[in-house]
Amino acid sequence: MIRRVIVAAVAAASLASGAAAAGPTGFLGKVEGDTIWSDRHQGYPATPSGEAKLRATFGAPCNANANANSYLMVAQDDGKPYRVNFHKKLGGMSSSNLDNDIPGHMHKTGQDAKLKRGIWGYTCRMKRGSTSKYSVHAWGVAVDINSAYETPGSPCRTIPDGLGWIWTSHNWKWGKSWSDCMHFQYVSSY
């Protein structure tokens, strides 16, 4: 009986592994090619609150670290990979947050099938309507997904709660709370 359970587990792992390796629906980062993905939860910085703590944690907007990491997300509607650039402290050697844990969870649960075109992370821009206040994207701690389908100020159209939950359970804030469904950020009160 125990042997049968182990065999089943190994078979399931192989299937999962095969799906990830074949993966037009998966991420092209660390997850793809892993034999068995694991959720590491390592090196997460505390989610800062407010601009002063945002700067204290991640530095100045548009600094070199804000753009130090990247991975590719594949949109399911156009089949194209979109490069998401993000802060050094949220991936790579510093943390497992944004290039292992979140994409791994999305792939494992099939939520990556809900990703659609218009996906980006870091960009050195101000907030819309401002000439002096930088967007959280300028720190590389914000990601927009499905932006071709979501409109700021309107309810979510294409991003289900299951997908949003993966981000919020990894210390991110979801713009759904303030009617910006496409938007996720690793800071509150900014």
Add this chain to the structure above:
Amino acid sequence: MRFLVIIAAAGLVAGSAFGIVARSATAGNPRGVETTARHDTGSGERLLLVVAGEYATRAEAEAANARIVIGDVAGFVVAPAADFEGLPAGRYLVLSAFRTVKGAAEFEELLRVAGNTATQRILAVYRGSSWIGLGQEPNPDGTGPLLGPLAPGHPDRL
């Protein structure tokens, strides 16, 4: 030979002029550390414009600009073409200005990813005084946004 001398002299004059601009624009911010971009207009500088369109009236340009949405980040601004040397009066541009090619390219990539407008690049000297999007590109030294002119001779200077 005489031609080369003239070019060299013109270069020195232009370099001096840009030097004055550089010193005045960064006087309160000698290390280029980000403070605020509100008063960083780039007047007198040669800038790279990423232009989304030109229109006969400001109202038309503003309406076109309002239709360009890039999530919650700033897109373009509207400025009279006559504010730039060599561009015709009586037209209005929907644009964002940059001091480096890399800054312009990053913005164009964002526009492409966001499924937005096709754009054109124009290199022109700005003689206006309103904010035209400067401060939204990384300083090549990696410290933060570029908030003033790069020094004459800097490899990324336009």
